[in-house]
Amino acid sequence: MFFLVEEYYPILLLLFVSIGLACIILGASYFLGIQKPDTEKVSVYECGFDPYEDSRNKFDVRFYLIAILFIVFDLEALFLFPWAVSLSHIGSMGFWTMIDFIFELVVGFVYVWKIGALDWE
Amino acid sequence: MDFLLVNYILPRLDLIELFNLNQFMDFTLLQQNYFKMFLPEVFLSTSIFILCLHASLIVTSRRLSYPLVMQSFGKLSVLILFLTFLLVNNNAILFMLTYQNTFIFDLLSSNVKQIILIGALFCIIISENSLIKQQINNFEYFLLVLSAVLGLLFLVSSYDMLSLYLAIEMQSLCLYVLAAAKKDSSFSTEAGLKYFILSSFSSALLLFGISFLYGSTGTTNFDNFHLLFAGIDSETSSLTQSVEIALICIMAAFFFKIAAAPFHMWSPDVYEGSPTSSTIFFAVVPKIALFAIFLRLFQFIFASFEELFLFALVFFSIASVISGSFVALRQKKLKRLLAYSSISHVGYLLLAFAANSLEGTQSLFFYLVIYMITSLCLWSVVLSLDTLTNEKRSKTLIDLASVGSVNPYLGFGAMLAFFSLAGVPPLAGFFAKMEIFLSALSSSLFFASTVAILSSVVASYYYIRLIKTMYFEKKRENSFIFPVNRACSLTISVAVFFLLYFFVNPYLLLLLAQKMALCLF
Numbered sequence: 001m002f003f004l005v006e007e008y009y010p011i012l013l014l015l016f017v018s019i020g021l022a023c024i025i026l027g028a029s030y031f032l033g034i035q036k037p038d039t040e041k042v043s044v045y046e047c048g049f050d051p052y053e054d055s056r057n058k059f060d061v062r063f064y065l066i067a068i069l070f071i072v073f074d075l076e077a078l079f080l081f082p083w084a085v086s087l088s089h090i091g092s093m094g095f096w097t098m099i100d101f102i103f104e105l106v107v108g109f110v111y112v113w114k115i116g117a118l119d120w121e
Numbered sequence: 122m123d124f125l126l127v128n129y130i131l132p133r134l135d136l137i138e139l140f141n142l143n144q145f146m147d148f149t150l151l152q153q154n155y156f157k158m159f160l161p162e163v164f165l166s167t168s169i170f171i172l173c174l175h176a177s178l179i180v181t182s183r184r185l186s187y188p189l190v191m192q193s194f195g196k197l198s199v200l201i202l203f204l205t206f207l208l209v210n211n212n213a214i215l216f217m218l219t220y221q222n223t224f225i226f227d228l229l230s231s232n233v234k235q236i237i238l239i240g241a242l243f244c245i246i247i248s249e250n251s252l253i254k255q256q257i258n259n260f261e262y263f264l265l266v267l268s269a270v271l272g273l274l275f276l277v278s279s280y281d282m283l284s285l286y287l288a289i290e291m292q293s294l295c296l297y298v299l300a301a302a303k304k305d306s307s308f309s310t311e312a313g314l315k316y317f318i319l320s321s322f323s324s325a326l327l328l329f330g331i332s333f334l335y336g337s338t339g340t341t342n343f344d345n346f347h348l349l350f351a352g353i354d355s356e357t358s359s360l361t362q363s364v365e366i367a368l369i370c371i372m373a374a375f376f377f378k379i380a381a382a383p384f385h386m387w388s389p390d391v392y393e394g395s396p397t398s399s400t401i402f403f404a405v406v407p408k409i410a411l412f413a414i415f416l417r418l419f420q421f422i423f424a425s426f427e428e429l430f431l432f433a434l435v436f437f438s439i440a441s442v443i444s445g446s447f448v449a450l451r452q453k454k455l456k457r458l459l460a461y462s463s464i465s466h467v468g469y470l471l472l473a474f475a476a477n478s479l480e481g482t483q484s485l486f487f488y489l490v491i492y493m494i495t496s497l498c499l500w501s502v503v504l505s506l507d508t509l510t511n512e513k514r515s516k517t518l519i520d521l522a523s524v525g526s527v528n529p530y531l532g533f534g535a536m537l538a539f540f541s542l543a544g545v546p547p548l549a550g551f552f553a554k555m556e557i558f559l560s561a562l563s564s565s566l567f568f569a570s571t572v573a574i575l576s577s578v579v580a581s582y583y584y585i586r587l588i589k590t591m592y593f594e595k596k597r598e599n600s601f602i603f604p605v606n607r608a609c610s611l612t613i614s615v616a617v618f619f620l621l622y623f624f625v626n627p628y629l630l631l632l633l634a635q636k637m638a639l640c641l642f
Contacts, residue, residue, distance in 0.1 A: 111177040114181045115180075
């Protein structure tokens with residue numbers, strides 16, 4: 001039984017700290033903030049769309065484009081984290097591989113920029 | 122690394138005359154050799170990047186008044202593919218595994234790469250004009266073709282499930298966009314969407330199979346699989362059941378990608394809907410790469426499971442031969458007809474695959490090359506059928522009418538190509554088909570070869586009907602075909618020459634096919 005306390009003690013601590021912190025932040029903004037509610041402010045907000053309406057309405061295809069372009073650079077960041085952690089083990093080959101990867105993404109970025117895919121007009 | 126050195130490089134030092142032993146002990150030099158093996162791919166990808174930067178800067182330049190770059194990009198792509206071909210051809214090392222055994226370089230991969238590059242080069246040459254005529258003014262088209270070729274090159278030399286999957290995805294992502302290249306046509310968009318949804322489903326199956334393999338063996342490497350399953354007894358081993366499920370999934374994905382019969386429904390729609398220039402690329406180039414990698418997978422790596430996949434291969438072969446031959450009888454559109462004809466040819470190829478012998482694989486590669494030459498000839502004819510009235514719509518069989526009298530040379534080329542597809546004697550197609558049937562018979566596939574031969578009689582009916590349309594049917598209005606452009610006429614004449622030449626002297630090609638097949642046995 002003791003090893004359970006030993007192993008999971010940090011998680012228990014984390015749980016209490018996060019609950020406490022959440023209570024403090026929410027409570028502070030609830031009690032100290034100035035509140036002037038109107039319909040826009042209190043309505044449910046999700047990615048710029050009203051969540052409760054007919055799902056078969058049109059919306060701009062450029063949302064998809066921006067989202068896809070975002071995913072590319074998102075993934076780049078995803079690759080950069082493990083690379084940065086293991087940089088001391090992978091040598092110059094690993095280093096230059098990542099530089100090459102970033103360079104290739106830059107080529108894509110220049111293309112996207114010049115072709116005007118980032119302009120919303 | 123020492124393992125690699127001892128097992129793969131040292132025994133083959135006699136093949137490598139460029140380097141001496143002392144250099145091999147140096148690790149950095151070994152890395153350099155890795156890089157040298159990738160020189161064609163590195164060159165191709167660097168060129169793609171430079172083209173991309175160049176185009177995006179030029180096309181959007183107000184100072185140059187937004188120029189169209191299609192003409193120059195077509196020429197540049199041809200040049201790049203040719204230089205890549207030279208680099209592959211110039212390879213000094215005959216066998217090597219690189220980058221933790223994820224890529225293999227042997228005679229099979231280098232020969233298939235050369236064939237792919239030449240095929241793609243001819244595809245670009247003949248389709249360049251039709252792109253301009255159809256007003257597809259996106260320079261991305263050529264970049265996508267080049268990236269698809271790059272993916273195919275990686276696919277051919279991949280030696281690990283991960284690199285295989287990534288390469289397949291790379292080439293098929295480019296192909297989806299190529300199918301939807303004509304943005305203002307709803308047919309083209311539909312073809313692209315259909316291709317994307319169905320093909321990504323099959324990729325998911327492939328990935329599922331790979332995950333099963335990884336789950337049961339803990340490795341994704343072909344070399345490890347080969348060592349692990351060498352001489353395994355499928356009755357007793359506890360491992361085999363999950364591996365068999367995995368192989369069934371992988372096989373289904375493969376049959377889907379090459380459009381073998383029960384999984385062929387996407388191919389006629391995609392062929393019909395996408396612009397002809399993209400259809401040519403789908404029809405000519407990717408098949409040989411897929412066949413090469415899956416032959417390596419099933420005949421070499423998973424050779425112990427032959428009972429499992431031979432049954433499937435025979436079934437799919439019979440199904441594709443029958444459906445390809447009989448459904449094509451009812452087709453009215455030219456591109457659909459050619460799609461069904463390619464399905465029946467996939468059936469013959471699978472029959473050679475199912476023979477599972479050196480002769481079978483040799484005849485498979487022989488047939489693939491002959492089929493590539495024939496279809497290049499045929500698709501150039503399809504591109505040259507434009508008249509004043511049918512320029513905008515997709516071609517039907519009646520557009521072939523009286524081609525034989527209006528443009529006798531074009532008609533003659535088309536006739537020889539159709540006869541070669543049907544397998545009529547003084548042409549290379551006859552020899553290719555005979556090789557396949559002989560190898561299937563020597564592997565005791567009597568029923569499958571009988572069905573295939575009978576269906577090929579049915580198939581020759583509709584080829585001969587097309588020839589009849591060309592020579593003996595008259596159009597109502599006086600027809601006038603636009604003059605055949607130079608690239609198409611060059612391709613038709615070269616292809617016709619080789620169709621005749623390989624009947625007289627097939628030994629060159631047979632030797633090449635044997636060299637490729639020997640890598641698998």
